Amino acid sequence: MQSVNPHSGQVIRTYDPQDDAEVERLLGAAESAFHDWKKSSFADRAQLLKAAGGVLRGRKQQLAELMADEMGKVLRDGVAEIEKCAGCCDFYAENAQRFLANHMVLTDAEESYIAFDPLGPVLAVMPWNFPFWQVFRFAAPALMAGNIGVLKHASNVSGCALAIQDVFREAGFPEQTFTALLVESARVEQIIRHPAIQAVTLTGSAAAGRSVARAAGAELKKTVLELGGSDAYVVLDDARLDAAVDICVKSRLINAGQSCIAAKRFIVHKSLRAQFERAYVERFQKIRYGDPRDDSSDIGPLARTDLRDQVHRQVEESVRQGAKLLTGGQVPSGVGAYYPPTVLTNVQPGMVAFDEEVFGPVAAIIEANDEEHAIALANQSPFGLGAALFTQDKARADRIARRIEAGNVFVNAFVKSDARLPFGGVKQSGYGRELSWFGIQEFVNVKTVYHARVEGDAKSQVPGDRLE
Template sequence: MSINAINPVNGKIIKSYKEATEDTVRRKIEQTHKAWINWRESSFEDRTRLMNSLAAQLHNQRDSLANLMALEMGKPLKDGLAEINKCQGVCEYYASNAAAFLKDQQVETEATKSYVSFQPLGIVLAIMPWNFPFWQVFRFLAPALMAGNCGLLKHASNVPGCAMAIEQLIKDAGFPDHVFQTLMIGSSAVNKVIAHPSVKAVTLTGSTEAGIKVAGQAAGLLKKTVLELGGSDPYIILEDADLESAAEICASSRLINNGQSCIAAKRFILVKKIEREFTELFLEKMNDRKTGDPLEACTDLGPMARADLRDELHAQVQRNITMGAKCLLGGQIPNHKGKHAYYQPTVLSGMKKGMPAYSEEMFGPVATLLSARDTEHAIKIANDTSFGLGAAVFTSDKQYGEEIARTKLQAGSCFVNSLVKSDPRLPFGGINQSGYGRELSAFGIQEFVNIKTVYIK
């Protein structure tokens, strides 16, 4: 069996990788467990030195890594470079802050001495998606290794070159052998990895369906999980918003990574008074992005990651149109050569409850516009979802916007007058069908440690 990297621009195989056998996987897990026995005893000074070395490797290899993403999943070069820069930043962030985040916390009790200590768990299995093939991994990898854990990566099968490149980066940075390894396996082999006694925890970024399966198995084995799953993120535009700015930010958020992002804006809820004006501005911004070859520096939007994903998205669009939605922009599959997995930026309006796009995640460059009578109605629509990853509100009244973000919107990240994004300094994650647990910040590094009470009488 082989795992193929396929160029989404033309559908051609870039490279084939031999799928690991069950014996090979078992051997790698055993190697990583042995590496952890020593790694857990390493000092923060040593971990910091190596993590900064990893950041330097990312910086030095950023052009080739961005090129690899363009080839394997269609990310434009400028976006790939930004992704590698972000990976470098998260390495530097945890290199600087991990020791403080995991410092013993003294607690006054009747004991002579009592405190909370943060100790590594062991091997953390990461099941990662293709849409941000480096960032998704590094936001787990940096805190996990700095906490004294080791890592195994089961990456998405359409970015095997990225998976191998990450393992090589770890080696180039000088980390001990087997502290982090890639498992070149398909989804059907994951169960046995989760079940291995040396694997102590699992982190997954992916679909809600995948999260349910992994969480169910891990729970049956009493293994900790962190899940970052799908989203149908609402952006509310109030009548006092700066509409020009809001339209630009909303279009940017919807088209981040060609719309293939769990935290990208999906549903735009417009208060009736500004609906027409905002829609005109938004259509202009959505239509302004340059689609082309991801290897060209001027390209804003490349292809979607796979042709089958494009076809699924188009089918979703057509179902909504059949049920009464209006297509204001796009909605077509390019029919000429060299456009293997491309899809036009698309805007649907007239969305009603019961239509698929009202509740389903649209994972691609498709925006849906919903009309609200007033602010209260807009908030109700925003929260009328099984997801809860990100949300945003646009208003000139920042204090009121803060109140809506803090107390009204039901999501893990709520922004005012800005697109929702992840930042190493802030916790990131969702609620409800968008998952649980947090990545990044102090909260993220404390997810996969033993929060141990030490008490001396």
């Protein structure tokens, strides 16, 4: 297992995968740790999670540099990612007890309520594109719920995986409350089958989601899957064009376009298409790509050269299918997994740039005849993670938002995850939710507790079942 700097092509470090005996030991220790951790108080867990947020803030520059070296994220974006992780720690430290408080229900019982109990060790199979945020948005709620975190991170960010483990240990979490496994992807199914693992969460491709879902389903273990996306940004005829273009450009280039919720398909009303294209291309051509440690770089390289080559193949195939290349589209000479900001227009359903997720700085512009056509185009995708609408009419936006097949719809803004709001998708973008109170309640035993009335009790019966 190797971490390779995508800017220089140099091997940063080689890791020996843990053998089966070591994995068995670590999973056994995680299972043992659960017996004590589940008995800890919310106050004690919150104190530790707040401390983890403090460790993150104190080490944010160092951790941003680690991300820059392992997967090419520019430093200012890496610092912002670490700060977001620290904020997530604070959010769940402050709100978990409220989210998991007993929920009283009026029934014919003396007392009945819903309790939320932890399950045990939860396996997280995480990707390289946001190597800290993806982990913390699982780990913070899971640990506050009383579960144990077991991380299988992408092999190219093994250094980030170990750094996250160090953050929790430096914050004072008990040993094995959070464990990073250094294993190959081929061994994930074996780990899912281990009796210590009680549930699985994965962020990754649809293919990876199917593989994990099959393995977990065979073991009757719950999964949450956050998979790919081909987010539609719908620019309606009454949009504020300059603002829409700025947001669309920013969203497409977040993390060099390597984001499940980055804008990918720009569905523009025919009355605005020509103006949108000109402004969009002009902004894309000003983007500077280069060394992620250089403050002058707007975006860095893609995470690996094979990923860069896949993006280029998708661009070339789309052009062969009839898309028009407006800018970019050429692999730069020299070392590094770089790809220039690229704009395709005349994109139609059936083309690769429309049908597939393009995980890089490539924008696909699609013309819509009217509102109904725009909605149909947005929904004509196997994915359903995020979408954005640009209009000055709030009522219109609310009406259309309810018709868009996506887990997140943002109006006059780019799609982003926020600890206060549930996050996830539909269709091939997965199922289940992360973040908010929905996320912390995914990996708990939702338990009904019912106290029967004592015979002869004079208290009045409450007809029917209803929630208070």
